[in-house]
Amino acid sequence: MTAQTYVPSLLSRAGAVSALTIAAVGGTMLAPGATAEAHAAHAAMALRIAASKQGAPYQYGATGPHSFDCSGLTLYSYKRVGKRLPRTAQQQYNKTRHIPPSGRHRGDLVFFHYGSNVYHVGIYAGRGKIWHSPKSGAVVRLERIWTRGVWYGRVN
Structure with a gap:
């Protein structure tokens, strides 16, 4: 047979x-790498979506498509590629798989914190930079990570 x-x-x-x-x-x-490859594809697409929003104004509580706060930009970008994230930066940190700085990849989330409280999030763009919606009066932009005190999370 x-x-x-x-x-x-x-x-x-x-x-x-x-x-x-x-x-x-x-x-x-x-294929054993199928899951990792699928994650990389989703992360790359989410990163491109965030970058496409360059210049969109910051607005507290906004989740797009024309204005964003920090977690609204990450939520919007990943939602467009079929991934669900909670609303706030702290909730997003709690939901992601935590990874060391040495294991970060483009498309991973970068969490800024004070003690154990997460107060800001962006999407890692490589070379020490993130796409984020920083604060009132600012716009979505690519910016160098300004502190070593960040945590990284991978969207599942």
Whole structure:
């Protein structure tokens, strides 16, 4: 019996079988990097969306598409790529997978904090810079991270 006839035969005998089990029996496995690759693609798209909002005015509580506060920009950018984030910077920090600075990648979230309280968030753009909506009277912009006291989070 060949692999081509064995798998369909197994399906008809087994009924509802998981795709992973069938793949393992058939001699192939799902690509182990598929999850990491999917994350990287979502992060890159979210980063591009944030960058496309350059010049949009800061407005407290705004979640786009024409004005934003800091967490509104991250929420909007990730929502556009099908990822859900809570509303505030602190809630977003609590929801993300925390990563060390050495493990940060473009598209990860950068959280500014005072003690254990997160007060600001942006999207890591690489080379020590973030896209963010900084404060009242300012606009969405690319800016160098101005302190070492930041935490990083990866959107799942």
